Amino acid sequence: MTFIDEAATRDRNTDYDPSAFRRVFETAFTYAGAVERNTHRYANRTAIVDGTSGRRWTYRELGEVTGGLVAGLAGRGAGVGDIVAYQLMNRPEFAFLYVAAQGLRAVSSPMNFRLAPAETGHILRRARPAVFVYEGAASADVRAAIALAGFTPPTLAYVGEDADPLPGAVPFDELVVPGAPSFRAPEGGSVWDETSRLYTSGTTGMPKAVPLTSLNEVLTAHDVIMQFPLGPTDRTMNMSPWFHRGGNYCAGPNTAFYVGAEVVTLPQFDPEVVLDAVERDGLTYVIGAPTNLERLADAQEARARDLSSLSGIVTMGAPLERAAALRYQRVLTPRIANGYGTTEAFWNTYLRPEDLPGAAGAAGRATIDDDVAVVNVYADRVADPSDTVAKDGASIGEVIMRSVKSGYAYVDDAEEQAKKFHDGWLYPGDLATWDEDEIVTVIGRKDDMVISGGENVHPVQVEEVLAGHADVADSVVTGAPDPEWGEVVVAYVVPRAGRLSDPVAAARELDRFCRDSVSLARFKRPRLYRFVSELPYTATGKKQHFVMKEQAAKDVQEGAFTRP
The missing domain is CATH 3.40.50.980 (Rossmann fold)
Structure with missing residues (x-):
């Protein structure tokens, strides 16, 4: 079998022929x-x-x-x-x-x-x-x-x-x-x-x-x-x-x-099992989402174990807030790190233990072999990788990455592939800032995805399930801040006339309906409900999820939601 690219052979910069190396690389470096x-x-x-x-x-x-x-x-x-x-x-x-x-x-x-x-x-x-x-x-x-x-x-x-x-x-x-x-x-x-x-x-x-x-x-x-x-x-x-x-x-x-x-x-996941394993087996690294670390810290404070074998704890899925990072460094290990990335390209930025607590909340710098940029956002096109926002820690753009860890494709989904991949760069849809040291801070998503406990929940899918209930006229699903899960899925529901009049009974009924659905994983179901008379739409008839996301943060603080 041969993999030699004639164009690469023709464009060599000297007379050295790397064919033997390429054969080894392409067949033995698997x-x-x-x-x-x-x-x-x-x-x-x-x-x-x-x-x-x-x-x-x-x-x-x-x-x-x-x-x-x-x-x-x-x-x-x-x-x-x-x-x-x-x-x-x-x-x-x-x-x-x-x-x-x-x-x-x-x-x-x-x-x-x-x-x-x-x-x-x-x-x-x-x-x-x-x-x-x-x-x-x-x-x-x-x-x-x-x-x-x-x-x-x-x-x-x-x-x-x-x-x-x-x-x-x-x-x-x-x-x-x-x-x-x-x-x-x-x-x-x-x-x-x-x-x-x-x-x-x-x-x-x-x-x-x-x-x-x-x-x-x-x-x-x-x-x-x-x-x-x-x-x-x-x-x-x-x-x-x-x-x-x-x-x-x-x-x-x-x-x-x-x-x-x-x-x-x-x-x-069981925090007691993890901590016991560190002490008993001498684990050197444990890896998980920030929600895992919160529960580990609670369990360690309740019953301390010897965690001296740990070389570090690495988290992914959400940023580390400053207070949380300080607590984890004090209770668990000083060596806390955080990675940011996607399924398509793995992690592309990495926040090292030395960056904490000063850069807590940030996603870190580009990883070793990756290029990362924060580019301007336009309504009618994607920005060129050179069209970056100011490195001032305040200007907001879309974070994009070029990585050898990506396959640059979706199988049998050319439409989505064309949206996400452009000229060797991945445009994942996350909004961010970066500073003069190129430390990236992710502040939100261009779309309306809810990230709860490191899991992605798309509101449209949940709304489609709720729409299947005979008593639901309309709904908007979004995320509300939660100290344990990062975000919790919440639903604003417009009942049909004369239906779902008791909020407690209504929340329980919709929770049962979502649990019974074969189209919705249970972790995606709403955990809080608020029943309203109308929902915000644009002039073109699109739901304004961002409006309800802002409202949800206020409603959580004011106790306006009903829990099933």
């Missing part, structure tokens, strides 16, 4: 190649620990189980270019599938386990995976999702107990062939192969597919290794789900298996 090296380079070191059972796998054993999984999936018909989808919590099987898919030269595709059946069905219908592995406890939702998708993946497997398995579904262990060859990078693989397909939410609220190449995997790992810094002797625990780009790729399996570190799984 993520799968890195994992294969570590199965013998660090054969006797621990690769992953099941935080629930305490079971450990060395890198040699990681090679054995993922090699067996490659053989098992291949035996069931999965191969080059196929989608290996899985909807799992942070558990060893997630990590095994992530690696094994690359050994098949297939595409690893983790899915949010919090999705509603209609959202899962949307992904299954569009991706048509060859393999789908799910939580046994979620079989009822998976059954509904497959019915809505009108498509059944050829290979179905579940992890954990499943009292009512789907037809044809097998326990995960049956996918692994005992005694198969250890994990190997696949024949014919290259750094340009699509190796992962992640999902984010678009303007419709339904997930968008984000492709990543093997080179994206490698360069993301490199970025984290340098930023933390992370080495083979580190032990990490993610408090955020691995299906997030900021989970698996932020010192989760992606980074840890690349550098030879140890990962300890945490299926569900």
Whole structure:
């Protein structure tokens, strides 16, 4: 196989021929190649620990189980270019599938386990995976999702107990062939192969597919290794789900298996479990959202543990406020850092521990290999990357980034792709300022997305569900400030005449309705309601979410909302 670009050969600046180097780079510098090296380079070191059972796998054993999984999936018909989808919590099987898919030269595709059946069905219908592995406890939702998708993946497997398995579904262990060859990078693989397909939410609220190449995997790992810094002797625990780009790729399996570190799984966040693990297992890094740190600090103040093994705590998903940062540095560890980014390009700015508390609330400077700019915003076009706002910490523009960690595409979504990617730059829709030191502070979003506990909630999707209730005439969904979750989803509802007259009973009824919806994940439902007679619209008939967002902040302070 050859990857030599004739144009690049023709445009060389000297007579040196880099063809031999390019062959090595493009075929041996893959993520799968890195994992294969570590199965013998660090054969006797621990690769992953099941935080629930305490079971450990060395890198040699990681090679054995993922090699067996490659053989098992291949035996069931999965191969080059196929989608290996899985909807799992942070558990060893997630990590095994992530690696094994690359050994098949297939595409690893983790899915949010919090999705509603209609959202899962949307992904299954569009991706048509060859393999789908799910939580046994979620079989009822998976059954509904497959019915809505009108498509059944050829290979179905579940992890954990499943009292009512789907037809044809097998326990995960049956996918692994005992005694198969250890994990190997696949024949014919290259750094340009699509190796992962992640999902984010678009303007419709339904997930968008984000492709990543093997080179994206490698360069993301490199970025984290340098930023933390992370080495083979580190032990990490993610408090955020691995299906997030900021989970698996932020010192989760992606980074840890690349550098030879140890990962300890945490299926569900519990501050007591995390703190006990730091003290007992000598964890060096824990990673999560600021909401996780708030609960860690509460638990540590209630019952102190020895956290001296920590080299740092890294957060993503929301900025750190000054008072919170000071508290976390005092109670947990002085080494607090914060990253800002997207599913499409991972993190692109990084706020280092040395930047705190002075720059608390900011997103930090551009990461090592990235270019970041804050550009002017126009109604009819996107700004050129050179058309920047003043570096005065006050002028507001859109933050954009150019990163080797991005695949610069959405799968089968040319319209959204054209909106977000321009000439090698990503325009994510966030508004920000920057100062003379190029420290970026994100102040809001061009759209109206609510970010609650690090999760994106699009108001239109929630409004569409509420509109399905017979007693609802209209609604606006937005976010209100919340000390624990950053933002909480709130709904302003216009009832139909003579309906929903009792606010308490009405809030409970709408909460039940949202919980029962197959189109809305439960974490997206409103937590507070206010019943009003009218809502603000523009002259062209568009809802003015920003008006209600401002109102929501006041209404929270005044206690004007009703909680279900």
